[in-house]
Amino acid sequence: MKVVSYYNVVPFKNKSQEKINILTKFVTGVNAAGDIGVLHQGNDLVNADVGFIQGWQHESGKNATHLQLRQRVIDCTANTHVCTADANLFLYASHHNLPHHYLRYSFNGVFRNTGNYFDNNVDPLRWQQISNDCDITIENTKKNGVHILICAQRNKGWAMGALELNDWIFTTCQEIRKYSNRPIVIRLHPGDRQTQAQRPQIALRIKMQLHNVTLSTQTSLDEDLKNCHAVVNHNSSSIVGPLIKGFSAFITDPAKSQCAEVAHTDFSLIDNPNEFDRLAWLERISMFHWKFSELEDGAAWRHIRQYV
Secondary structure (H helix, E strand, C coil), rough: CCCEHHHHHCCCCCCHHHHHHHHHHHHHHHHHHEEEEEEEEECCCCCCCEEEEEECCCCCCCCCHHHHHHHHHHHCCCCEEEEEEECCHHHHHHHHHHCCCEEEECCCCCCCCCECCCCCCCCCCHHHHHHHCCCCCCCCCCCCCEEEECCCCCCCCCEEECCCCHHHHHHHHHHHCCCCCEEEEEECCCCHHHHHHHHCCCCCCCCCCCCCEEEEECCCHHHHHHHHHHHHHEEHHHHHHHHHHCEEEEEECCCCCCCHHHEHHHEECCCCCCCCCCHHHHHHHHEECCCHHHHHHHHHHHHHHHCC
16 A cells, blocks of 8 residues: 655745654654555655645635645545544643644544544544543533633634634624523634734624623633633534533534534533533544654554555
């Protein structure tokens, strides 16, 4: 079996060492497992059973050279599959993803309804390993909280698609208000500079149109979780940490979310949420998380290649 890793899908300027290591260590592991792994440093396509890239492509596309290459690899019908590395769902527990560099891997997509995440056969030992490596423990359900925390995503980010963040925030608040009078705190994505710059306008609109809703001024998510009753999110990984810590979760895009089996979609339950089997969920999502040492020694590829 032949796997081609495309080095130039990482931007030429300010190349991230972690991203480079993803591409090189994956190839090393393919060869260690007895298959053919090639690190390709050109911008042309190479026929292979699997094309390997870091990241994915926004649905609207981009003009940068590295993103054009990424799109060509995704569109290439000569490859049986496109394998990609994406962000670690357990990143909240690992500062800068150190020391293990766990990342999630999938075929042909980065959402649960578009990608194959190699999770058909669950091995509980993987969750035990990740739990030990990252010092993560499933906490008891929190039942005495006060406010509802909305974790906003990046406006126009690939997970939000064409959905406008401001519209989603206000629609979601209005839906919550049909069933709960609890205070609502909105945590804007800390990395979304454009939305952060619009805080005064967003705060004014909230004051004029919504009742008992405020923008968070906290830096850390842990601060916003103090006295929290439930966490609300569209479809991103920002609620993984709160779920493990025992907070009830509500999502508005269950098709794409990796948290769908442990989160509510019905806001009528927000004051009295149900409990879910979080262990089974954690064991499932652990099946597509692999650390650098497992990339390098071929353990990750030996698992992934079963799905080719």
